[in-house]
Amino acid sequence: MRGLKAAVLVVFVAVLLVACLPRGGEATYSQLFGGGVVDNVTVNSKDASYEFGEERISVVLLSSGEAEFNIFLSVKNIGSENVSLFSFIIELTDISNLSVVNLSAPLYSEPKLELRRYDAVIYVETLIPPGETGNFSASFTTGQVVLDLYSYCQFLFSEKFEVNAGKFIFDVWLPPRCFLYNEGVVPISPEPTSNFTDGERLVFRWEYENLQAGEYKTFVLRYSSITTNEPGLGVAILPFPVYFSWEWGILAGGLVAVAGVTLGVALFKKRRREEFSEVVFPLLSDAEREVLRLLSDSGGVMSQKEIEKSTGYSKAKVSITVNSLEKKGLVEKEARGRTKIVKLTSKVKT
Structure with missing residues (x-):
């Protein structure tokens, strides 16, 4: 009799645990933010969906080998429920000084950064009603995108689009006193849409429209700094x-x-x-x-x-x-x- 009671108790506890776990691998607000504005709404709600109307990434390469990322996101709610949490995945694992600023939608907490094996996820808690758009700006520093190959440096960055993007603009600013390196290598790929200079740095820009979820873009620049042993050369x-x-x-x-x-x-x-x-x-x-x-x-x-x-x-x-x-x-x-x-x-x- 005691064995039967113990078995019933074990089954009851197991059912209770399963019922309390989030389903479908979805993360709740309480897991990410410790009890946000709406504690029982999940990240991947079927009725709360969004796309990026516009995404801009500007990368400023520093002489130290680090890079400053500045990202503009225009998040459009295309679902029937409020978007209370959106995420942005970036294929980097070395991220510091992360900051997110709300431009036209509220921020209810500090952004959360989840570092995974090959990428990182930035979670932003907000409130965007159906049919509305929220604009946000994010910035951080990384030392992961530039590789020093002795005679030149190589910038490499890939972007996988997890949601549709109506417009995508990607800028890379070379360090001061640097130029594209073309000795036996392809200096830049893919072909940029345009380029310009602010009088001190060379800037290369790529522009795309109507990108679909799952698409992948990879950008490569090889550059070198001007060096001289003689004084007075500018x-x-x-x-x-x-x-x-x-x-x-x-x-x-x-x-x-x-x-x-x-x-x-x-x-x-x-x-x-x-x-x-x-x-x-x-x-x-x-x-x-x-x-x-x-x-x-x-x-x-x-x-x-x-x-x-x-x-x-x-x-x-x-x-x-x-x-x-x-x-x-x-x-x-x-x-x-x-x-x-x-x-x-x-x-x-x-």
Whole structure:
């Protein structure tokens, strides 16, 4: 008899525990926020659904290797119940200084950050009625998106859309005094929609519309900083686009030639000799910049033989490099008997 009573008691306790557990793997407000505004509403309610009308991510890369993320989310309630909690998944596990600001909808508690094995979930407790939109801004710092590969740095970030997004804009700001690295690698992928500069940093932008839940976007940039062993060398960043889409075809060729002349203008400080100021221009290779530096240090004139000797480059490489600089309007060639002379153009000299 006692055994029967014990068995009944065990079954009763088991049924009670099952009844108290949240169903379908859903997390309740009390689990996430310790008893929020509505304590019994679940995160994944079938009647409370939303999409992102607009999502903007701006990533500012720092010289330290860290990155500052600034995210704008426009959350649209497309369900029949209030959206009391929404989440945003980001494929990073190193997140610090998280902050969420409400722009047009209430915040009822501090955002909660759940770090998982491969990503993180940001939970925001709010109240968005059916058919309404709530705007929010989030920011944080991470050291996980930039990899130092010695000769250049690589930025890599992926975004998987858990809900539909009507519009998605992604910006990457390179650190000051940095340019795209294109020595034997693809400098940027995918092709950006546009690019610009604030006079100090190069900025690349991607824009997409009508993204569906489950879609995936990956962004890669390879960049390098300008370094020099000589004092007095500066950086000139001019405020108009410096990266051109391959789809521009022949038009891009003409624009590159014009940009080569314009962006090739350097800052010189006159003392006993003119000093060359490097140009942040992604289409200039390391070899081209080295030849320009040598010409500047030599008073603006050198023979190709002298360039070969000073750089250690082969005759063919020097010839290709000089021809490329000539097409961009940065140097001009002159034949003196059998000697080929290379000179900086008036666009570069002062």
